[in-house]
Amino acid sequence: MHEAYTSTNPGGVPVRHFPPRTQTVFAQFRFAARPRSSLVLTVSWYKPNGQRAGPPVRKPTSSLVVSYVSGRQGQALPRGTWLSVLRAGRTVVKRLTFRVG
Numbered sequence: 550m551h552e553a554y555t556s557t558n559p560g561g562v563p564v565r566h567f568p569p570r571t572q573t574v575f576a577q578f579r580f581a582a583r584p585r586s587s588l589v590l591t592v593s594w595y596k597p598n599g600q601r602a603g604p605p606v607r608k609p610t611s612s613l614v615v616s617y618v619s620g621r622q623g624q625a626l627p628r629g630t631w632l633s634v635l636r637a638g639r640t641v642v643k644r645l646t647f648r649v650g
Contacts, residue, residue, distance in 0.1 A: 552579040555633065555647045559615045569650040571626055573619040576633040576645055580612045588637040592616035597629025597649075605636075625649075 554563035559575050567574060576592065590610055594602040608614045614635060620626045628650030635643045 553577065553635070553643045553645055555645055559617070565647050567626075567647065567649045569625065569628060571649050572623060573617055574626065574631070574647065574649075575615060575617045576635075578614040578635050578643055580614075582612075585637075586610045588640075590614055591636050593634045593636070594618040595632040595634070597627055597631060602631075 553576070555574055555576050556562055556564050557567070557571070557573070557575070559577065561575065578592075588610060590608040591605040592608060592614065593605045594616075596602050602618050606616050608616065616633070618626070618631070618633070626649045630646055630648050633645040633647075634641060
């Protein structure tokens, strides 16, 4: 893993603490070497209460994975510490935490 961060835009500047009215957060994972093509990459998002925020998002195997989570119908994300987890197959590759509010 070369680089992983959260931001307000895909490819934006890294941010770890978001304002209370944040509606969308992007997670970007960039690999130094491309993962094996036989592994399925998935990104899971977890709310501050520990519940999963929707089903895991499957991504094609590439050197860059961008995923996002957003509030429902233009609402802000719940306040607290969120978690984004990237897995290759069943193996956890990277965990990102960020705070809203």
